[in-house]
Each structure stands twice: as C-alpha cells, then as structure tokens.
Amino acid sequence: EKGSAPAIPVDPRFDIAYVTPVTIGTPPQTLYLDFDTGSSDLWVFSSHTLASQVRGQMIYSPEKSTTAKLLAGHTWSIRYGDGSGSLGNVYTDNFTVGGVTVTSQAVQTAQQVSTSFTSESDIHGLVGLGFSTLNTVYPNGQLTFFDNAKSQLDSPVFTADLKWKKEGTYDFGFIDETKYTGEITYLPVQTDPGYWTFTSSGYAVGDGSFNQVSISGIADTATSLTYLPTAVVTSYWRQVEGAVNSQYYGGYVFPCSSKLPSFTFGVGSANITIPGSYINYAQITEGSPTCFGGLQSSSGLGINIWGDVALKAAFVVFNGGNPPTIGWARK
Numbered sequence: 619e620k621g622s623a624p625a626i627p628v629d630p631r632f633d634i635a636y637v638t639p640v641t642i643g644t645p646p647q648t649l650y651l652d653f654d655t656g657s658s659d660l661w662v663f664s665s666h667t668l669a670s671q672v673r674g675q676m677i678y679s680p681e682k683s684t685t686a687k688l689l690a691g692h693t694w695s696i697r698y699g700d701g702s703g704s705l706g707n708v709y710t711d712n713f714t715v716g717g718v719t720v721t722s723q724a725v726q727t728a729q730q731v732s733t734s735f736t737s738e739s740d741i742h743g744l745v746g747l748g749f750s751t752l753n754t755v756y757p758n759g760q761l762t763f764f765d766n767a768k769s770q771l772d773s774p775v776f777t778a779d780l781k782w783k784k785e786g787t788y789d790f791g792f793i794d795e796t797k798y799t800g801e802i803t804y805l806p807v808q809t810d811p812g813y814w815t816f817t818s819s820g821y822a823v824g825d826g827s828f829n830q831v832s833i834s835g836i837a838d839t840a841t842s843l844t845y846l847p848t849a850v851v852t853s854y855w856r857q858v859e860g861a862v863n864s865q866y867y868g869g870y871v872f873p874c875s876s877k878l879p880s881f882t883f884g885v886g887s888a889n890i891t892i893p894g895s896y897i898n899y900a901q902i903t904e905g906s907p908t909c910f911g912g913l914q915s916s917s918g919l920g921i922n923i924w925g926d927v928a929l930k931a932a933f934v935v936f937n938g939g940n941p942p943t944i945g946w947a948r949k
C-alpha cells in the first residue's frame with residue numbers, strides 16, 4: 619500500500635507551516651493538519667476544545683463518528699520548544715492520509731490549546747511523525763500514524779518534498795524518483811530521545827569554501843526556520859551588509875533589499891544548497907524595509923533544528939526501517 623498527500627503552505631506570503639488534509643472517523647471528517655517530524659502526538663482541535671480557544675479551525679467531533687472509541691482513563695499534555703502547547707483526551711478512530719488508512723489510530727482530542735494555536739486558523743492540529751517514544755499519552759503511550767501504517771506500506775518510509783511558497787507533497791510507502799535529481803545520500807539517525815537526529819558534515823556560505831564540521835541536529839518539518847550553532851550563523855550573516863542580531867526582534871534582521879548568499883550544508887560526501895531567497899524569510903511587519911532571517915542561532919534551544927527553510931531545499935526520505943536512516947537528495 620502507498621499514498622501521497624499535498625503539503626500546502628499555510629500563508630502564501632511566507633511558509634510559516636505546511637498543512638495536509640486528512641480524514642478521521644465514519645462518516646469521514648476532513649481536517650488540515652501540520653505533519654511534524656519533531657514530535658509524536660497526533661492531536662486535533664475537537665468538540666472538546668474550549669470554545670474560547672477555537673477561532674475558525676475545523677474540528678473533529680468523535681461523538682459524530684460511529685467508529686470512534688474513547689481510550690478511557692488516558693490523557694495527554696504536550697509542550698513545544700516555542701513555548702506553545704495543548705492537552706486533552708484520547709480516542710481511537712479510522713485515520714486516512716492520501717489513501718492510506720489506519721483503523722484504530724490514537725487521535726488526541728484537545729481540551730485546551732495555547733494562544734499561538736488558537737490564532738493560527740489554518741492549522742487544525744498536528745500529526746507527529748517522530749519516534750513513538752516521544753508520545754505524551756498517559757498512562758500508555760500511543761503509536762504514531764507512521765508506526766501504525768508501516769506494516770501495510772510497500773516500504774517502511776515516508777518522504778517530504780516541501781516547496782518554497784508552493785504546494786509540495788508527503789509520500790507514504792514509496793520513493794518517487796521523479797521528485798529529486800542525482801542520488802539520495804542516507805545518513806544514520808540517532809532515535810533517542812525520539813527526533814530524527816542526524817549529523818551534517820559541514821557548511822559553506824555562498825560560493826565560499828566548505829567548512830568541515832559535524833553539526834548534529836533534528837529534521838523538523840513543523841519548525842519554520844533553521845536554527846544552527848552561533849559560529850555558523852554568524853559567519854553567514856557577516857556576509858550581509860546591514861544584518862544585525864536584534865535583541866528586540868529575537869534574531870538576525872537585515873535590509874529586505876539585500877541579495878542574500880546561499881547556504882550549503884553537507885550530507886555525507888554530498889551537500890544541499892539552500893538558495894538565499896529561502897533565507898529572506900519575511901518582513902518583520904507588513905510593508906517594513908527590514909526582514910527577518912530564515913537562518914538563526916540555536917544557542918537558546920540547546921539543539922540544532924533543520925526546519926522548513928532547509929527541508930524545502932531538498933527531497934528528504936524518512937526511512938523507518940531497521941535501523942532507521944534519513945536520506946537527502948537535491949531537487
């Protein structure tokens with residue numbers, strides 16, 4: 619079995635996040651969810667969510683699904699790196715993405731969500747695609763959609779082909795050779811504590827020389843920007859006239875008129891190049907001549923995150939085989 623589903627940018631001006639249509643329950647209820655390799659909870663806005671915290675999101679109503687079953691005595695509560703979070707109860711129900719159906723998927727219904735989720739009407743929840751060890755359901759942790767679907771997929775993989783300001787795809791169970799050029803380079807994955815953690819072999823700024831340095835970080839499809847060690851990020855922004863690391867804006871800002879250099883990162887003996895345009899992330903406010911960078915320092919996070927700004931420059935294979943590996947190809 620295999621499937622394919624669109625990854626739709628949430629905001630046409632800049633790629634805050636990508637959402638993918640899924641159907642839950644019987645009869646099927648459609649929601650648009652943020653597929654997230656950086657976490658492992660599948661949670662949705664629901665009929666259980668405090669009305670004051672719902673603002674235009676589509677919701678899942680288990681009471682309207684003949685196949686929904688309450689997972690009695692189970693709760694969940696998750697916190698994300700940006701301080702956002704949500705919590706609630708758990709049902710199992712039919713869950714379908716791109717034609718691939720899992721019949722008793724744990725669907726975590728939110729009772730409460732933090733303000734940043736309330737304010738993002740285009741994101742109706744998350745589908746965690748990290749390793750199931752990260753799942754927060756208590757007292758028994760639940761499996762991700764990918765872990766549940768793996769055995770019925772032609773191949774135990776899913777791929778991310780995210781695009782700059784355009785619709786991309788998530789494929790499940792197969793590798794679409796038409797979506798990349800050259801070879802796919804596979805790297806080992808550290809599955810503890812549960813992210814897709816890999817080590818890049820170094821970086822180059824623009825057409826400058828390549829710096830051989832190991833950079834361990836996570837591939838996170840639901841983090842908009844890319845956060846790397848301060849030394850790496852400083853050497854990038856040093857090349858941009860007028861770029862400053864602003865305390866006020868919480869990161870590097872620069873004149874929107876700048877022509878930004880590309881950023882190349884190593885994957886084994888190959889490499890991926892992020893065009894400078896992808897790093898010109900967004901104006902700090904509508905109409906401002908000052909822009910916010912898509913490449914920022916990870917020093918405050920304690921972990922490096924290869925988010926959408928990096929992922930959309932590549933075709934990425936998340937191989938859930940034994941052992942798991944992560945594959946990178948140019949496109």
Ligand SMILES: CC[C@H](C)[C@H](NC(=O)[C@H](C)NC(=O)[C@@H](CCSC)NC[C@@H](N)Cc1ccccc1)C(=O)O
Nearest residue numbers: 654656657658697698699700702752838840841921
């Ligand atoms: C502060 C909490 C830390 C970060 C940690 N939580 C995590 O690592 C969770 C699973 N993952 C995340 O917070 C991040 C990875 C951070 S690396 C530490 N990925 C998921 C995030 N992009 C989901 C999201 C999507 C849209 C809007 C906001 C957030 C924990 O629970 O300990």
